[in-house]
Amino acid sequence: MTAVVTAEPPGAPASARLVTVRLARGWVSGRVDRRAVVVTLGLVAATAGVFVWSLAVGDYPVPVGRVVGTLLGDDTGGDGFIVRSIRLPRGITALEVGAAFGLSGAVFQRLVRNPLASPDVVGINSGAALVACWVVIIAHGSTAQVAGGAIAGATAAALALYLLAYRRGVSSYRIVLVGIGLTAILTALTNYLFTQAAIYEAQRAFLWLTGSLNGRGWDHVRPVSIALVVLVPVTLGLSRQLRLLEMGDDLSRALGGRVDATRGALLVSGALLAATGTAAAGPVAFVALAAPQIARRLVGGRTLALVPAAVCGALLLVAADLVGRRLLAPTELPVGVVTGVVGAPYLLYLLARSNRLGSGG
């Protein structure tokens, strides 16, 4: 088996970034964007760095060398417990939740062709929030039940979105309009629940709504990992169909795309990814919105790639949680507060910029 890797001729500047790969006498082939690969690897390295750093710092600092040592199984001293049982599951949850939000946001933004569309804008997270708050305030449920409620709520909201926006197929702008309406209704209902809440429940529900990674242990990591092992490959597997869908329903069908099935499947997988993240950490603001757009600009302002968006989401959340833990130490800020403070100006920037361009680009 010989691998043939050729760079495109330098005559075509933008295509020069594409590298052709052919294996097994051309039976297997593909093209990769060199810059996207480099950027993604850079993001992975940065994420790994911040991740290890977040395991090292805290009220009980552990030298980075010792962190790596304990991760590799060195059990001498008391550092092992702190790193492996307390900080590691929290860090992994942050990575997973961030990746889930980043990927979900990229799917929604490409599906709807609008950088403002993300699960937090079109009502998915509001659905999760409503049911989760109901579980806390009215049903006095356990943490696991709250997570289950969040998933049920997000799924129901996605279903409602699809059905309400359905009219001879599902058009993109209807998803945004219906989604904004849905968000308004669900938020109003959540607010009503709070007026009925006792003070302890209200506080608990509100902390959940802000989004927090405090006290996440291995019990949280396991279900999120299982969900991602299923959802990430399914979503990435649909990316070729998504590429067709971007050119409009007619051309997509003309090129052999399965339009309605693909859009339905992507809505479901995007919603479930957001639901998974929300169930584990609450509706953390702005990650799903910002991660795909930041990744896109890093990759070079071209297509919205899914994998860089997921890695970028993971980096954002790990970094935000680290900042939240250390900025006002020993007081800890919920991660949602940090992403909100950083994300709100970013949203304004995005709005101002797309206004100036006169389009949603």
Add this chain to the structure above:
Amino acid sequence: MTEDASASLRAEGVTLGYDGIDIVHGLDVAIPDGRITVIVGANACGKSTLLRGLARLLRPRGGVVLLDGQAISRLPTREVATRLGILPQQPIAPDGITVAELVARGRHPHQRWFRQWSTDDEVAVEAALIATGVSALAGRTVDELSGGQRQRVWIALALAQGTPLLLLDEPTTYLDIAHQVEVLDLLARLNEEDGRTIVLVLHDLNLACRYADRLIAMRAGCVAAEGAPADVVTPELVADVFDLECHVMPDPLTGTPLVLPVPARRRSSTERNPCLETTTPLAVHA
């Protein structure tokens, strides 16, 4: 061209419409292989609806569209996409995509998840870029192109798909006269050189007469006339299809029919065409 020329694409008694309203009623149409067929008609007569039906973008409410003798709606969508290409009226170019990347997307029906850029793909895209004269633009983003260039890029995408049948819905809309002729010349050349079957929806009747081997004139969801332009384009037909008074003379350049609409202020003063006085709607309704 004879009536029984072979036709891989045909509609039999096909009824098409949207939201419970029929727009095309029980139509029979055969698209002759290796020719250019042009569909003309007034706005909202069902031209685009018929084209969408022929390309299985719209499922018929009645009747059947046959591709090589098989019902097109029962064939796998990817298989249809290797035999029939259609360029819809308003395709969307994803933000920031380059010409070469967009044209490469036309190769989708030939690709698999493990084989996304074969030598065939590379050759087909290269050839499509050259045939449409956009090779020099390959690295530019589609947003920065002019209307005429963009239309050629979309045609390149349809060419890269490599289908023997190519359907285009108003490919000359929004283009100035020079670019309209450029696009039609390109299609005529593709038809001549590769023997591709081409079906077009066009608004300009005179250009349609110049480029069509076969004209399908539609009125209110039915075929009003069908045949070589020289045989079917008459003042009566134009009056019937477009509700327009006109003279028809041979085009001094090509000899094809040239339709000259009569302006309103000349209608009373000029001698009326005797044919118009005795107009009876042409009895070719399907």
